[in-house]
Amino acid sequence: MFWQTVAFSAYFLGDASATPQAGGGNSGSADFLRFGCSQLVVERTDPLVNPGLLPSPHMHQVVGGNSFNVTMDPDSIDPPETSTCTSCIYTEDTSNYWTASIYFKSPENGTYKRVPQMANGRLNNTLLEQDGGLTIYYMRPFSGDKCPSTHPVRIPQVMYEIMYDTRGAMSDPKYFKDGKQPLVYSFGDTTGYGAHGDYLFGWKGDALQRAMDNLGKGCASEDCTKILKIQAGKDAIACRKEQQAHEDVGNSNWLTEIPGNVQAQ
Numbered sequence: 001m002f003w004q005t006v007a008f009s010a011y012f013l014g015d016a017s018a019t020p021q022a023g024g025g026n027s028g029s030a031d032f033l034r035f036g037c038s039q040l041v042v043e044r045t046d047p048l049v050n051p052g053l054l055p056s057p058h059m060h061q062v063v064g065g066n067s068f069n070v071t072m073d074p075d076s077i078d079p080p081e082t083s084t085c086t087s088c089i090y091t092e093d094t095s096n097y098w099t100a101s102i103y104f105k106s107p108e109n110g111t112y113k114r115v116p117q118m119a120n121g122r123l124n125n126t127l128l129e130q131d132g133g134l135t136i137y138y139m140r141p142f143s144g145d146k147c148p149s150t151h152p153v154r155i156p157q158v159m160y161e162i163m164y165d166t167r168g169a170m171s172d173p174k175y176f177k178d179g180k181q182p183l184v185y186s187f188g189d190t191t192g193y194g195a196h197g198d199y200l201f202g203w204k205g206d207a208l209q210r211a212m213d214n215l216g217k218g219c220a221s222e223d224c225t226k227i228l229k230i231q232a233g234k235d236a237i238a239c240r241k242e243q244q245a246h247e248d249v250g251n252s253n254w255l256t257e258i259p260g261n262v263q264a265q
């Protein structure tokens, strides 16, 4: 059931712009594609783990194509065909990427507020206009020795980078004493070890293959616009989806429980 769950790397160590350049300039690393996606919707749905369930057990923050739905049956939904927009900067990517939200639990009164995400997608070393969301990486497929006969096809590795904005009252040192900390995942995890992300492929035609084939030759982490079509940051931000699981996700109000009455543990 969990084959769809991709490995989640919490942080990419080092500055992508400081890695070897592809053809000079500000085009960035030649070993991976990196791009920003704004928020599509924050809601309790999960078409992979809980298809059809409305609401699903815990809160997710979702980016990508607006064909995202409670059920995403591959026999009836083709994301590039069904999506009319994507919140990712490269318009041929109508995939969906989603992760669990994080809540700050007030040590004063036990209520919860969702920790907002910070954008850090870049183009040519310049921060993109972006609203929340996350940054996606496609790492060049493994190029070492022969693949085992059981797994003969080389596929790129997908990595998510998420920045949480914990500035302000949330980061008060008084909340981080005696081994305690006030953050909890929407599925109740107070340790952080349960971090994970989900992915539903939705690249149009051979766009992803073209990008991978051209890494280091016209396509690099900071600029792949010779190969992929790009949209303005404001257009990616404008691609939003109405909540299907209608509820207050705790962006501005303090909630008395984590949505779904998930217990922090």
Ligand SMILES: *[C@@H]1O[C@H](CO)[C@@H](O)[C@H](O)[C@H]1NC(C)=O
Pocket: 067, 068, 069, 070, 071, 244
């Ligand atoms: C979700 O999928 C259903 C069934 O295919 C469809 O009728 C509905 O329009 C979709 N909803 C949204 C908001 O896309």
Ligand SMILES: *[C@@H]1O[C@H](CO)[C@@H](O)[C@H](O)[C@H]1NC(C)=O
Pocket: 106, 107, 108, 109, 110, 111, 254
């Ligand atoms: C609960 O505590 C937070 C700070 O931790 C505060 O901002 C919020 O207003 C409090 N809510 C109530 C209902 O007292």
Ligand SMILES: *[C@@H]1O[C@H](CO)[C@@H](O)[C@H](O)[C@H]1NC(C)=O
Pocket: 025, 026, 027, 123, 124, 223, 225
């Ligand atoms: C990125 O910068 C390079 C060199 O500075 C320039 O040639 C290229 O057009 C820029 N790309 C975009 C999408 O602005």
